[in-house]
Amino acid sequence: MKRLNLKWPLTIVASLLAIFIFVIPIYGATVYSFKGNGGKGHSWVNYQWLIHADGFYPSLFTSLKLAVLAAAFNLILMVPTMVYLNLKGQRFKPLVDFLCILPLIIPVVSLAIGAQVAMPKFLQNTQYELVFFFVIIALPFTYRALDTSLQTVALKTLVEASRSLGASWTRTITRVIVPAIRSGITGALFLTFALSIGEYTITSLLHWETFPTWTVVAAQQNILGAIAISVFSFVGAIALLSAIALFSKRGLQRVEVEE
Amino acid sequence: MSKKDRASSTLELRDVSRHFGSVKALDGLNLTVNPGELVALLGPSGCGKTTALRIVAGLETATSGELLVNGERYNETPANQLDMGMVFQSYSLFPNLTVSENIDYGLRARKIDSEKRAKKVTEMLELVSLASKAKAFPHQLSGGQQQRVALARALAIQPRVLLLDEPLSALDAQVRGQIREEIRRIQLDLGITTLFVTHDQEEAMAISDRVGVMSHGQLEQIDKPIALYNNPATPFVASFVGLANRIPAEITAKGKARVLNQKVDILESAEQFVAGEKVNVIIRPESLELVSESDSDATRGIVALKSFLGPLTKVGIAVEGAPLIHLHISSREVRKLEIGEKIAFKISSDEVMAERA
Numbered sequence: 001m002k003r004l005n006l007k008w009p010l011t012i013v014a015s016l017l018a019i020f021i022f023v024i025p026i027y028g029a030t031v032y033s034f035k036g037n038g039g040k041g042h043s044w045v046n047y048q049w050l051i052h053a054d055g056f057y058p059s060l061f062t063s064l065k066l067a068v069l070a071a072a073f074n075l076i077l078m079v080p081t082m083v084y085l086n087l088k089g090q091r092f093k094p095l096v097d098f099l100c101i102l103p104l105i106i107p108v109v110s111l112a113i114g115a116q117v118a119m120p121k122f123l124q125n126t127q128y129e130l131v132f133f134f135v136i137i138a139l140p141f142t143y144r145a146l147d148t149s150l151q152t153v154a155l156k157t158l159v160e161a162s163r164s165l166g167a168s169w170t171r172t173i174t175r176v177i178v179p180a181i182r183s184g185i186t187g188a189l190f191l192t193f194a195l196s197i198g199e200y201t202i203t204s205l206l207h208w209e210t211f212p213t214w215t216v217v218a219a220q221q222n223i224l225g226a227i228a229i230s231v232f233s234f235v236g237a238i239a240l241l242s243a244i245a246l247f248s249k250r251g252l253q254r255v256e257v258e259e
Numbered sequence: 260m261s262k263k264d265r266a267s268s269t270l271e272l273r274d275v276s277r278h279f280g281s282v283k284a285l286d287g288l289n290l291t292v293n294p295g296e297l298v299a300l301l302g303p304s305g306c307g308k309t310t311a312l313r314i315v316a317g318l319e320t321a322t323s324g325e326l327l328v329n330g331e332r333y334n335e336t337p338a339n340q341l342d343m344g345m346v347f348q349s350y351s352l353f354p355n356l357t358v359s360e361n362i363d364y365g366l367r368a369r370k371i372d373s374e375k376r377a378k379k380v381t382e383m384l385e386l387v388s389l390a391s392k393a394k395a396f397p398h399q400l401s402g403g404q405q406q407r408v409a410l411a412r413a414l415a416i417q418p419r420v421l422l423l424d425e426p427l428s429a430l431d432a433q434v435r436g437q438i439r440e441e442i443r444r445i446q447l448d449l450g451i452t453t454l455f456v457t458h459d460q461e462e463a464m465a466i467s468d469r470v471g472v473m474s475h476g477q478l479e480q481i482d483k484p485i486a487l488y489n490n491p492a493t494p495f496v497a498s499f500v501g502l503a504n505r506i507p508a509e510i511t512a513k514g515k516a517r518v519l520n521q522k523v524d525i526l527e528s529a530e531q532f533v534a535g536e537k538v539n540v541i542i543r544p545e546s547l548e549l550v551s552e553s554d555s556d557a558t559r560g561i562v563a564l565k566s567f568l569g570p571l572t573k574v575g576i577a578v579e580g581a582p583l584i585h586l587h588i589s590s591r592e593v594r595k596l597e598i599g600e601k602i603a604f605k606i607s608s609d610e611v612m613a614e615r616a
Contacts, residue, residue, distance in 0.1 A: 153354075154349055154350075154351070157347050157349050157351045158351060158353065160316075160318050160338070160345075160347070160351075161345070161347060161351040161352075161353070161409075162353070162364070163317075163318070163337075163338040163339045164316055164317070164318070164338050164339070164341075164343060164344070164345040164413075164422075165339075165344075165364055165365030165368055165412065165413075165416060166339050166340070166342070166365050166368040166369055166416060167339055167364070167365075167368040168339060168368070171368060175353075175364070176353050176355075179353075179354075179355035180353075180354060180355060182355075
């Protein structure tokens with residue numbers, strides 16, 4: 001009996017789903033974001049409103065600054081930790097794995113209030129306290145991204161080879177481990193950055209203004225402006241994703257054939 | 260790098276033990292590797308040979324005992340300050356660095372100026388005949404080439420001692436033979452003190468000045484390969500090095516035994532046997548010879564298997580009341596023998612080793 005070839009029907013169904021779920025809403029939002037005053041004609045008026053709106057730049061820069069700090073702090077914390085766990089601290093891995101899942105289990109309200117009280121005094125009531133919350137909520141994702149990456153390389157042998165050649169731990173991490181797990185680091189970086197820049201709940205609970213909280217307030221004043229904000233955020237996210245992918249690709253090209 | 264670049268070192272392990280909980284990986288190991296000598300540590304899995312090498316490399320710390328290089332104690336020195344060049348079992352090249360950069364890595368860590376580094380890298384590439392692959396990345400090289408780069412990288416830092424941790428075990432048989440000879444050539448050229456860990460006795464015998472056989476964290480015997488083979492100090496060494504038949508026997512008098520209805524002399528050993536005691540005697544295949552079936556002193560059996568080994572063929576003979584007995588016969592002669600054929604053989608060795616049954 002001839003086997004039924006499902007390749008093409010499945011491709012068509014997947015394409016139709018993608019069109020309905022992604023393409024049409026994005027296309028609709030983009031078209032509406034270019035509607036003129038009163039929804040007539042096409043113009044840049046909504047984007048002009050967006051870039052001239054009070055609080056747009058400060059909130060955007062605050063979000064970017066906090067996201068960069070969170071991503072950097074996360075990597076500084078997690079790369080050596082994950083290297084240690086995979087190299088010498090295997091017995092602690094289940095514990096750390098469990099601890100890293102906690103941010104997904106603990107309700108955000110409890111996390112925000114509890115962690116704020118436990119935070120060092122010099123950080124309390126400064127916007128930098130958000131960096132620590134962003135790091136915490138990104139932990140489950142960075143843990144897995146880095147762990148998967150570390151398990152694909154012969155970590156122990158590479159580290160021992162580096163050490164026996166006279167390299168310090170710092171040199172071993174920066175020159176051997178980091179390049180070997182570049183894809184995991186890129187993933188962890190992107191996840192932390194994306195989670196941080198889009199985080200709304202904790203920021204709102206603690207009464208800080210970042211781009212997501214500003215967006216919610218601004219969108220209530222101008223519905224077409226709100227759509228422009230969505231499209232702007234979407235394009236921004238795509239640009240960011242592409243930049244990181246490019247960075248990662250350059251890293252890969254480094255190990256490509258050079259005859 | 261010439262012999263003058265770094266005077267060869269003496270490596271000494273003095274009563275070194277390493278315990279992992281209740282497991283004694285090393286139990287009072289004493290070993291001296293003389294300047295310019297290549298010593299192989301040979302033994303079954305878990306005998307402690309790799310632990311010993313890792314202690315020398317600074318990758319493990321001895322529970323007790325001393326690690327001495329040229330008489331100086333290095334027990335607590337971290338791996339990155341020990342100046343030991345190590346080649347690992349698995350390919351350990353840094354995947355993001357080219358062949359040149361891999362060789363340069365240890366020189367850079369020592370903050371040597373760029374001109375000297377470049378010169379040394381070129382010299383090392385020529386030493387391992389890989390100058391044309393300088394800009395290649397590890398994934399573009401074969402297994403043998405990768406291990407040659409690893410060797411060049413380890414030698415570039417002019418180590419006190421070269422440590423080889425089963426560097427050939429991941430390679431196929433043909434390449435293994437080539438790299439083995441290349442390692443020996445380079446080692447002799449440079450006159451570098453080398454400690455080589457392997458579980459492959461052919462490898463150990465082929466290139467080492469001396470071979471140390473390890474068992475249960477201790478050195479059973481260390482000697483020149485030929486001495487180790489011909490004069491094993493213990494039954495373990497006799498059975499581990501080379502092929503050996505372990506045949507049940509009975510002590511008939513002091514220094515005498517009866518095995519397969521033949522009388523043999525027993526080598527003197529620490530163990531004392533009494534008349535009537537059941538023992539096992541260890542007899543190498545080449546100490547057995549085929550004789551005419553009419554020889555009344557011979558043992559009779561039936562050819563049970565033939566394994567072609569090249570110039571020699573290993574023949575298994577089934578004898579009543581004994582395990583399968585192996586002997587080596589010239590492959591030309593063995594053509595006359597058929598499976599199931601009756602044959603007779605005698606023990607030609609003057610003395611055999613015995614162990615308690």
